[in-house]
Amino acid sequence: MTDFTGGEFAIGETLRVGRLGYGAMQITGPGVWGPPRDPAEAKQVLRRAVELGVTLIDTADSYGPYVSEELIHEALYPYPEALAIATKAGLVRTGPGVWVPVGRPAYLRQEAEMSLRRLGVDRLDLFQLHRVDPDVPLADQVGLLAELQAEGKVDRIGLSEVTVAQIEEARTYATIDSVQNLYNVANRQSEEVLQYCEASGIAFIPWFPIQTGALAQGDGALGEVARELGVSPAQVALAWLLAKSPVMLPIPGTSSVAHVEENIAAAEIELTVEQLARLDGLAS
Template identity: 50%
Template sequence: MATTMDNPTIFPIGGDLPVRRIGYGAMRLAGAPDARRGRTAHIWTAPTDRAASIALLRRAIDLGIDLIDTADAYALGANEELIAEALHPYAGSVTVATKVGVVRPSPTEWVTHGHPAYLRQQTELALRRLRVERIELLQLHRIDPEYPLAEQIGALKQLQDEGKVRHLGLSEVSVDEIRAASEIAPIASVQNLYNLADRSHEPVVDFTAERGIAFLPYFPVAMGEHAGAEGPLASVARELGATPAQTALAWLLHRSPTVIPIPGTSSPDHLAENAAALQLRLSAEQFARIASIAPIADTAVSS
């Protein structure tokens, strides 16, 4: 496991798109507040607490968060529309990253679909919903085995060549898939599930660090039972005067200089707590103590 105790607060995605290294995952801003938690949340309709959701997005910007992550599949595009309503015209250096490549035929289905024409169409719709002429970071939500990778990445590269996309990324991919995609177009980011409970993508974290590719772990604060009051995470948190969630985020930030966690929440207090984690510094010993926590199997969820 490659690690670094150097913990810069800014990372330039693609070499020229600087963002602070705590972003915000907007996926959970959907449906009713009591129905958007857990692995089985549908993420199917616009939030019922729309005013509160808009206020939360604006509060994120006030706290210095300048990377907002969404997808066309979140609430059938309503998530992108919500972000535009809250933040357009994206004053300052706000970056909205979105994803295409998953269809939602029902509230419980997330189906990969990588037809090149579909990817281009959904990007055009995302441009309209976000009210922009160019998407700063467009990620392939999932690689579809039914279509050649060259056609899927090629469709996104065409959009990039047309000036409609600045940087391209991937989601839930292996090292070999990143290598293959990089032969077709420059890959600026990778968004995989990764947290203290699920570290199955360790090779991807190391590979992206070596290549200077942004690694955006989603569900970065899924801690599980290993975050108990007597465990290493809680112990280090007490030493830092921080919460376990903040300390878990700090561990990710120290894991690699290209890691940009994108925790999601609908709580203003948790949002401020997450943003403040960017200022925490771990010693090498504290980092190693947290890393000694055994991961928990079978934590996979959709994003």
């Protein structure tokens, strides 16, 4: 039996994962472009995450591009039975730090087929539209994902950086089982989306889940709580996310084995009601 890290959540009711996962964006080069400086360490980070119980790894074709998916295959294939790999398509890379939405169905199909090949699988556990392309009807973008699902090439469908209205429209074209939006202890701009996901049983995957910065310094609540518990501010930020909602699936990323160990240890932190209240007050 799997001991799910951070507790268990079933994406789409059947894809069972630990609620604290790993985001594989940072195992690429600077600007999320090209290979990492130390590919061997990047692969060790992936292996260590799985050793520590991570059962959800989130990646994208655009990370590198392609580098992240290739490293996941090199490090972890053949994959443990309990491991789910989520990937995304819909952002084209033209250089370091440059991300351009492209949602043409033919392009999304091509990228899904290539992700299948790079990851070495017959079906993608969770395939997410990385960004909505404003120049392509949402019906065409999500409709293509639904086609791939009907063909058996995709198990579950997700969206990224969307509004409640976009989720509702997308759900008329396909079953949406996850949403990945920017969200952390300091940035709650997707609060309405989180509430919608919770009410609908949709997994909410917060990207950029650790945003400490000045909040962790001096008398800031994040730093205060970290000192009270004898842990790092990053761990407190992750523990807060896990406590925030049962549909929350944080995916902190790192290129360091030590940091991946620290992040995963956050699943064991229990915040008091008073500490949670203080952290709730940090929203900008």
